[in-house]
Amino acid sequence: MAPKPRPAAAPAAPATGAAAAGGDGAADGDKRTPTAYEQRVYRLCSAIPKGRVTTYGELAKALDPPSSARAVGQAMRRNPFAPRVPCHRVVAANMEIGGFTGSWGPEAASVKRKRAMLIEEGVPFGGDGRVGRACLVRAEELARLAAGKKGLAGGKGGAGE
DNA sequence: GCCATGGCTAGTA
DNA sequence: GCCATGGCTAGTA
Numbered sequence: 001m002a003p004k005p006r007p008a009a010a011p012a013a014p015a016t017g018a019a020a021a022g023g024d025g026a027a028d029g030d031k032r033t034p035t036a037y038e039q040r041v042y043r044l045c046s047a048i049p050k051g052r053v054t055t056y057g058e059l060a061k062a063l064d065p066p067s068s069a070r071a072v073g074q075a076m077r078r079n080p081f082a083p084r085v086p087c088h089r090v091v092a093a094n095m096e097i098g099g100f101t102g103s104w105g106p107e108a109a110s111v112k113r114k115r116a117m118l119i120e121e122g123v124p125f126g127g128d129g130r131v132g133r134a135c136l137v138r139a140e141e142l143a144r145l146a147a148g149k150k151g152l153a154g155g156k157g158g159a160g161e
Numbered sequence: 162g163c164c165a166t167g168g169c170t171a172g173t174a
Numbered sequence: 175g176c177c178a179t180g181g182c183t184a185g186t187a
Contacts, residue, residue, distance in 0.1 A: 037181065056166055060180090069166040071180040077165050078182085092166070099165030111165090 034080065040064060041075040047146035048089040051122035054137040055093045061139035062146070069093070077102060088114045089121075095130040 034042065044062055048054055054062075056069035056076070063072075076087045082101065092098040097106050100114035106129055119125065124132040137145070 035182080060166090068178090068180045070164065070178095071166090071182090073165045074163090074181065075165095087165085090165085094167085102165075104165055 032080075034075075034078075037067070037071070038075045038078070041072055042079065042081060042085045043150075044142060044146050045076070045079075045085050045087055045090065047142060047149050048086060048137055049145065050086075052135045052137045053089045053091050053118065053123060053131050054139075054142055055091055055095075056098075057093050058137065058139045058142060059090060062142040073099075083117070088117050091131055095133060095136070097129065097131070 040063055041059070044059055056072045060067050060069045060072045072090075076090055077099070079085055079087045082088075088100060090098065097111055097115055097118075099105070099111060100108070101110040103110045105111060106115070115125065118131070123135055126132060
């Protein structure tokens, strides 16, 4: 209950206890506030179109100050907004499914769920269990998508492209 | 000192 | 299979 709007810049408030837990609460947003870096990652992640995927590395390159795939993976793993933030659309560089909700590898139950979600969204899988390169969103395109989403105006002049 | 990564090397077939 | 990269958490002082 009481989805209190938290102060953007909560100075102290470690909110350790939070206890929360209170049964089925567990809604997203109750966990700790994502760092500025994580928020950038999530914003970019949200810009991945349905039916497409990107990789940890491409997402890292598309970040404002570019970072590493490893750091992106960590942010994904700690994503408190899943699946609202579609972290399931991020796969490994070799186009293998990757991980989901803390698990890694195609055998993990949660990862199978990830694959099911992607298939549902129209992402094609090859017989080897990898995602087709065709639907990969590269860093440049991802950055453009994110900018368009943020600006809403579509960027300069809009003409063409 | 961890990691939901990724690129490169070595070793084997 | 190894190790460099980047950001974060936990544990100490």
